[in-house]
Amino acid sequence: MIQFLHVTKTYEDDWKALSDVTFRIHKGEFVFLTGHSGAGKSTLLKLVYMDERPDLDRGGQLMVHFTQNLVFDSKNTPERSVQTLRRHMGIVFQDFKLLSDRNVYENVALALRISGVNPKEMNAKVFEALALVGISHKRLAMPYTLSGGEQQRVAIARAMVHNPYLLLADEPTGNLDPENAADVFRIFKEINARGTTVVMATHNPDFYLNSPFRRLSLRHGELLNRDIL
Numbered sequence: 001m002i003q004f005l006h007v008t009k010t011y012e013d014d015w016k017a018l019s020d021v022t023f024r025i026h027k028g029e030f031v032f033l034t035g036h037s038g039a040g041k042s043t044l045l046k047l048v049y050m051d052e053r054p055d056l057d058r059g060g061q062l063m064v065h066f067t068q069n070l071v072f073d074s075k076n077t078p079e080r081s082v083q084t085l086r087r088h089m090g091i092v093f094q095d096f097k098l099l100s101d102r103n104v105y106e107n108v109a110l111a112l113r114i115s116g117v118n119p120k121e122m123n124a125k126v127f128e129a130l131a132l133v134g135i136s137h138k139r140l141a142m143p144y145t146l147s148g149g150e151q152q153r154v155a156i157a158r159a160m161v162h163n164p165y166l167l168l169a170d171e172p173t174g175n176l177d178p179e180n181a182a183d184v185f186r187i188f189k190e191i192n193a194r195g196t197t198v199v200m201a202t203h204n205p206d207f208y209l210n211s212p213f214r215r216l217s218l219r220h221g222e223l224l225n226r227d228i229l
Ligand SMILES: Nc1ncnc2c1ncn2[C@@H]1O[C@H](COP(=O)(O)OP(=O)(O)OP(=O)(O)O)[C@@H](O)[C@H]1O
Pocket: 011, 012, 013, 015, 016, 017, 035, 036, 037, 038, 039, 040, 041, 042, 043, 044
């Protein structure tokens, strides 16, 4: 599903955020991404959703592979195709990023509305996504009236509404209390059990130390794992 081969990412100010990173994540896996602050976790995820691109002059390769006909190589995926890539993945952030002037239903429905899904199908998909995260009863609420845990569940519903192959989460529990954090983690495991590949950046050892899932550990932009392919 995701393949990095000797990927290096240098930001404009010559800061090397990732250095010679090689790993593979297979279809259906749940993988943690860990490392101290500044280790390169968000950068790695940004490369996957192609918000950033790897250094071209270092010969690395980055591929995201959904199906035989949906393969994205960072070298030959133009900006206009990045939208297509993202249509097949969901992304969840630490700070939820909900639209404050739209209610829960509209936040979740928006992407479907934009891509012209018919109203009946849209309604069914939104209800399914809201049910998945247990927030259907708040569908008419505005985001500012929700708790942090509820807002994050709405953000997860939004990420899942188009039934993506891949779910990326960048410290999704960073702003939540332990109870809500555990709940969000439980939802991610459920999503993974239903077949979606999940990559979750986290600082929380309670999750990765007690889970059977693989962990990619970054330190100063380098991947510490050796059993990565
Ligand atoms: N747009 C940018 N321009 C320059 N440097 C950047 C940029 N984004 C990130 N960096 C630097 O790259 C390094 C990796 O940052 P990144 O955000 O990937 O770390 P992180 O592991 O996600 O950290 P945190 O746990 O704090 O979120 C840091 O040193 C950071 O300052």
